[in-house]
Amino acid sequence: MALHRNLLIGGKELPAASGRTTADIGPWTGEPYATVAAAGPADVRAAVDAADAAFAEWAVLAPFARRKIFLDAAALMEQRAEQAVELMAAEVGGTRGWALFNLGVAANMLREAAAAITAPRGDVLATHEPGGLSLAVREPLGVVAAFAPWNAPVILGTRAVAAALAAGNTVVAKVSEDAPLACGLFVADVLRDAGLPDGVLNVITNDKADAAAIAETLIADPRVRAVNFTGSTGVGQVIGTLAAQHLKPAVLELGGKNSVIVLEDADLDHAVNAAAFASFMNSGQICMCADRLLVHASLVDEFTRWFTAKVAGLSSGDPSLPTTVIGPLVSEAAAQRVAALVTDAVGKGARVLTGGGTPEGALHPATVLADLPEDAELYHAEAFGPVVTIRAFADDDEAVALANDTEHGLSCGILTENGTHGLKLARRIRTGIVHVNDQSVADEPQAPFGGFAASGYGRFGGRWGIESFSNTRWVTVSTEQPHYPF
The missing domain is CATH 3.40.605.10 (Aldehyde Dehydrogenase; Chain A, domain 1)
Structure with a gap:
């Protein structure tokens, strides 16, 4: 009862x-x-x-x-x-x-x-x-x-x-x-x-x-x-x-439409793990979760292979099991909303690297997309679910332009082994929170949050x-x- x-x-x-x-x-x-x-x-x-x-x-x-x-x-x-x-x-x-x-x-x-x-x-x-x-x-x-x-x-x-x-x-x-x-x-x-x-x-x-x-x-x-x-x-x-x-x-x-930027000098293994956490913690249902992974062109192919393999291996299902990473969304309607965003994106030219498909009740699979077109609803809408896109950039100016191409301004992660480079880039990102050499999801009670x-x-x-x-x-x-x- x-x-x-x-x-x-x-x-x-x-x-x-x-x-x-x-x-x-x-x-x-x-x-x-x-x-x-x-x-x-x-x-x-x-x-x-x-x-x-x-x-x-x-x-x-x-x-x-x-x-x-x-x-x-x-x-x-x-x-x-x-x-x-x-x-x-x-x-x-x-x-x-x-x-x-x-x-x-x-x-x-x-x-x-x-x-x-x-x-x-x-x-x-x-x-x-x-x-x-x-x-x-x-x-x-x-x-x-x-x-x-x-x-x-x-x-x-x-x-x-x-x-x-x-x-x-x-x-x-x-x-x-x-x-x-x-x-x-x-x-x-x-x-x-x-x-x-x-x-x-x-x-x-x-x-x-x-x-x-x-x-x-x-x-x-x-x-x-x-x-x-x-x-x-x-x-x-x-x-x-x-x-x-x-x-x-x-x-x-x-809400947020947050990016994790992977610079050319990032540690690739660290970047993959950080990006996966940012994208799929709580099945993507965190205002600071990464919707967009912006990866330097020199790393994007290798990063995409490693990241897609990691995401494909994330366990999903019953949230009461200690091994579960991807649990159900808050409702079946929420899962259907996310699925509709993916369907719209694919219909307009995006590629599914892993995931996609029809939700099982409130459970939506962890999904990675590439080649997201700007006319897709997901390009601007907050996913708030287990979906992330990958896009390459050529230089800092393009990375900043892509990260700032949103009406939101909450959080951003910049993955780099060069703190000076990362801090210089962070000053150009229009968000209330930026983490250099870390991902976008972080919370400390003594810090200004918003x-x-x-x-x-x-x-x-x-x-x-x-x-x-x-x-x-x-x-x-x-x-x-x-x-x-x-």
Whole structure:
């Protein structure tokens, strides 16, 4: 029998006011793994009520007390690794390795948030007033609306709330319909069990049909002071527009059309392994995954042979098996969308080097394409699945032009044994993240994370995350009575 979870509002697990529930379908089995409460606008308002009521006490709680909660939560999260492995396999088809990676990064996000709580929160400014003290002080905003996606559920569920909470805000998290447990309630359970006070973090689950109404109600509430969203560019445009209409700052981490560039002096074995990881980790369902492998003409033939052979040998199937690399996509519809991109590309002249064909349910084979024409939908669209293309380039100028030929700007990898050459090239790539002699998929909680253009704006991570969810105030103290002209 499928398990059931309710909403988390004010520290209590409550059914939706309407009594409705919705199914959480597992992509590998195609059967309901769980049911969750299907919130409506009234539940959203109740969650904001709870967050607003909890704000004053949370904002003034001693920093060392708040820090302890985050450190204890990080330890608890690591202790619950096997629970997360089960949740991710069941809800989104995540492999064991991907789930454990999620746990490690998320736990370190909590530790980084803990460190930020007791870090300096402002500056002493110069002032021309005799005996004056001028301060720039960062303070929490209030209630933050957080939207968390399914694809890296523990990482992104944690990222959606950690910095906002560490800055002293309270949060209402609207979590993905495809992973309500892993990206929402699992994270909230860990924080609650670590001592997070009631109402500081509230979790809303909903039916997909109600997603727009939930988002609109949450963002429009005047007590919500800021918004963060991680997900597709299309939905991000809607969220960003809603936030702008209500004059609320937003952090948007959206899609990518990322490249891994293999320069002429790259170590070929390292390049093949790095490119395979970038292309097929979590079956390509990571915003930083490589859609395009740009390989110097002097290496492209040998690289293509080695890479195609490696990809053809990747194990696929049941995500619960420890040997599985390519698990199912999040749904059969997602697999069909990827297959349609491949079919369109092949129909317009692309060659399939390995993979392709018809998906088996939600399982799409790891696929490598060559000769992708510019009129193919895949040339510009984010694959977000186990598909990558290979293209040769003649020189640095062509590599830069190809990497930048996208509306997105999230991540890039440059594989080279010449760090000076790689860094010089990195300065010309228009992405928020560039890794020299590494691939495009990397995540460290102390670093600024985000993109620009169609990949969004604002930054998570480290002090940048705290700045995103706090307000800067100017405060002065006069130790002498000022002189006034009248």
